[in-house]
Amino acid sequence: MSSSNFNVRPAPDRVITDIAAYVDRYQVKSDLAWETAHYCLIDSLGCGFEALAYPECAKLLGPVVPGTIVPHGARVPGTPFVLDPVRAAFNIGALIRWLDFNDAFYGRTVVHPSDTLGGLLATADWLSRTRVAQGKPPLIVRDVLEAAIKAYEITGMLALENDFTWDPGLDHGILIKVACAAVVTRMLGGTRDEIVNAVSNAWVDGHPLILYRRKTSTGSRKSWAAADAASRGVWLALTAMKGEMGYPTALTAKTWGVYDVLFKGKPFKFQRPYGAYTMENVQFKIAVPAAFHLQTAAEAAIRLHSSVKHRLEDILKVDLWAHQHTVNYLSRSGPLRNYADRDHCLQYIAAIGMIFGNVVAQDYTDRVASDPRIDRLRAKMAVREDKAFSRGFIDPKKRSNANAIRVHFRDGARTERVEVEYPLGHPRRRPEGIPLLVEKFEKNVSRVYAEKQRRAITSVCLDRDRLCALPVNELFDLLTASWAPAR
16 A cells, blocks of 8 residues: 555644644743733724724625624624624724734734734623623733733744745735634633644635735725735634634645645744734834835925925925835835725825824825815835834844935925834834823723723723733723714
8 A cells, every 4th residue: 555645644743733832831930921912902902993983994884694693702892893703803804904003023024913812802702701791700901911922923934034015925824814813712712633634724825815905906904904814714713613623734735735825935034933022012003004124214304394394395305214114015106096005004004194294094094185285295205125124124133124215306496305114013112102092091991981081091000910800891891882873
């Protein structure tokens, strides 16, 4: 008998078992990780509150079938919806991600680890309510923060040394799905074998293309794709808990595994073992809602506002310098057709910052984009790569994300070259950034809730010890609101 036909089920792939072992056993001891996880949670909730005002997001919320009743269902913060955990994961995830204002992390792949929070929060609330109904204690918010640290880490470690976007052309949502499948299975009480089954199914699942984030095809799916991935991860975890089998060589199987099908046979690389590195080094978006690599461009443009606001018609040329990733993916000329197109355009964001002295979510709407000054200024912009910026971007000791701008006037005068190396939400700028992140959260809470409820929410959410000890279902009861979709 040919050995190649001998039907022996192999041991699970090391990458899959490493994830399962980490989720199952790792004890988080980093005070910085716990502190940062708290800020990630409140910032993500705040992003969701702001997104409620946008009709294109609001239309996607709620149950699949109107009027569906789910016993002990998960709440969707800022709304009255009570949903099953899979649908709630999509709702919460879409709110967090919609305005592109949630945290980010990058290596060879750019990821938004807080995209996992939709799955974690929905599961935690539903599970807590179910346990209370059974006379058991609910999960507390500290349990969610621990789950978040681990979900962030899985996402970040896979992203550091592996390019999921350029060669296979996949969206980073694949990593959100894998992380949610692993961590949610553990939240549900799954064994290590059940985590392996869930993760393997996440790897063999269908994966979305990055098409909807790239230039002429950029569209609104980029704002709900990760929510879709998180909800799928929750579903795969629930399925694993019912005893559904896994596929141990999902990555390494010859011909049909992920490596051969999508990565030309190349295995994943890892820079470091799983720990709390991603959470400790996550980068917040504090200054503006925009693509991650454009945060420093917005800061530079805003600094130039006072020098150019009265001389817009006198501008001859605008030089912009960026690292290679920004030049390749976010430098765009010609028509910008929708919100998603605009918040991923370097020239558009630079123009908005210089004209208005600020960049807010409303600046990507058709109404603001119709201002003729914006496209006139965009047409005068020349983008080039700064090699030092590109080196700093990939240097693990720097992890910078720089942009620079200089404006030239018709009379020969020019501004200084305004360069911003690290965005406001970078770990190197934590002392400066965290007070503004808290201010961002408080502002977003006030968008949704009346004064009494607003005070109650901010009081508990800004007190980390008190928040960590709070049952998840009680937090979500506090975040429930009467709400009508924006029109």
